[in-house]
Amino acid sequence: MAKYNMDEMKYAKLTEVQGRWMADILENYLRVEEIDMVLVQDAVSHITHVTTFAPVMIYVPKASIKRARNLLKTFNNAQDDQKEKIQMANKKKMEERLAAERQARQARFIQIAGVGIILVVIVAAFWAFDRKRLFNK
Numbered sequence: 001m002a003k004y005n006m007d008e009m010k011y012a013k014l015t016e017v018q019g020r021w022m023a024d025i026l027e028n029y030l031r032v033e034e035i036d037m038v039l040v041q042d043a044v045s046h047i048t049h050v051t052t053f054a055p056v057m058i059y060v061p062k063a064s065i066k067r068a069r070n071l072l073k074t075f076n077n078a079q080d081d082q083k084e085k086i087q088m089a090n091k092k093k094m095e096e097r098l099a100a101e102r103q104a105r106q107a108r109f110i111q112i113a114g115v116g117i118i119l120v121v122i123v124a125a126f127w128a129f130d131r132k133r134l135f136n137k
Contacts, residue, residue, distance in 0.1 A: 003006075003099055005081060006079060008097060010062050010063075010064065011038055011059040011060060012048045012059065012060065012062045012065045013058070013059055013063075014037070014054065014058045014059060014060045014065065014069065014072060015057075015058050015072060016055055016057045016058070017055070017056050017058065018053045018054075018056075018065045019053040019054070019056065020039075020054070020056055022056070023041070023056035023058060025038050026058060026072070026075065027039060027058070029071070029075055030060065030068060030071060033062055034065075034092050035067065035132055036038075036061055036064070036070070037056070037058055037059060037068075037070050038058075038059040038060075039056055039058055039059075040056065040057040040059065041047065041054055041055070041056045041057075042054070042055070096123055
């Protein structure tokens with residue numbers, strides 16, 4: 001990766017992300033917060049999109065670096081919160097699915113037990129009926 005002399009431009013490196021798509025998201029987020037930024041991506045031009053996950057360095061003015069770091073931290077925490085919510089939603093779906101499977105298993109067991117009891121009653125009735133016929137002769 002080539003070295004860039006950002007000292008001359010009075011910019012400091014904020015972070016490096018994997019992929020232009022993530023850099024674009026951060027760029028829009030920081031621009032909404034009125035922080036200028038420069039994206040530097042080596043070996044891949046923005047037009048050709050040869051590699052989606054090529055590293056992109058994000059530079060902001062040195063005067064805004066502390067504010068940008070705080071905003072980046074907030075952004076990353078929000079991303080982690082969303083991942084937690086998704087994991088919790090998935091966990092809830094899994095628990096619901098397991099409960100439904102448990103209920104289906106119980107219903108199946110009750111049906112099988114009911115059929116078994118009915119068969120026992122039928123066999124006992126035939127045995128009792130045949131026994132009466134045998135002894136009445």
